[in-house]
Amino acid sequence: MSVEMLFSKTAGRHERLLKRQFENPLFGDVKIEPFDIQDARRRDSEEVEHFINEFRDLVQQVTELKPSADVELVLKLKESLDKTYEMSAGLAGDQAEIREMIKRLLGMMMQSMWKAVGNDAMGISKLEMEEQARQAHFALMEYPFIADLLSPDNIINEAMMVPSLLSEKTEVAVLAMQLFEPEQQQLIYQQAVELLKGLDDSHERVINANQRLQDIASVMASANQQPG
Structure with a gap:
């Protein structure tokens, strides 16, 4: 079996980095062995496990949010969901279901914010712009390279x-x-x-x-x- 055949179809960010370098003269003479792929896959798997644990905690916080919750807390959780979506985009495996769940949770929180602004024109405009920006950003996250590029871990x-x-x-x-x-x-x-x-x-x-x-x-x- 060739080394190339060892790469996963749904690789995580570390394995993707090796796939980019494999037999690619743009990166110079990089030798990639099966154990390199195994190590990258292990690191990607650990990232998924860590992410799932943190995501469960975040979901619990969001679902337990009371209607009377402080605005600052709502904004903080919404920001955490945005960042969690970014993180999920770069993970190994198929994380589409989790990303859909994040979108639903964000939708619930945005509904509360829409009710809060009422008929305030400035507030409505601000929320519309925020939702448009989020949709555009999430669309970019569908591309693994861009997810890796924007990762705070500086994988690239x-x-x-x-x-x-x-x-x-x-x-x-x-x-x-x-x-x-x-x-x-x-x-x-x-x-x-x-x-x-x-x-x-x-x-x-x-x-x-x-x-x-x-x-x-x-x-x-x-x-x-x-x-x-």
Whole structure:
């Protein structure tokens, strides 16, 4: 059995990092052995176990929330649910059911907040903007690379960022680039150009990376054309 066949279809963030590097010249000459995959899978499994325990505690706090609860407590729990959704997006296995549960819990809390603002136009506008922003953010979390990129654990460090970005598909790379400021985009582009110099242009990974470089350039050109 080849090493490549050992990777999980629903890998967690540590195993995904190895999958990106496997036989990928963008990361240099990285040797990945079966025991590396086993170790990454163990770490991912421990993350899931830790997450589930914390999630149970959070669900209990939310479900025990009284209608008369302090606004600060409600906001704190809502923020915790948002962060929990982000965490679940990067975990190993199929966590879709948990993410749906988080959405339902957030929906319940938002209903209370809608009742609290009543007919206040400013309050209504603020809640509408918050819900739109959350939906957009959660949509981004459906892409494992973006979930890893935004993870507070910094699983994709500075050295890994550019080769990882160039290893993604067009749609993901374009969305990821839009998360950066123009100055950061320019730096990423320059680093990508330097990284690709001297690599074998006939290698499939390098061919795809050069295409991603063009995608990055298109994102930057589009941003420059927008009115300031």
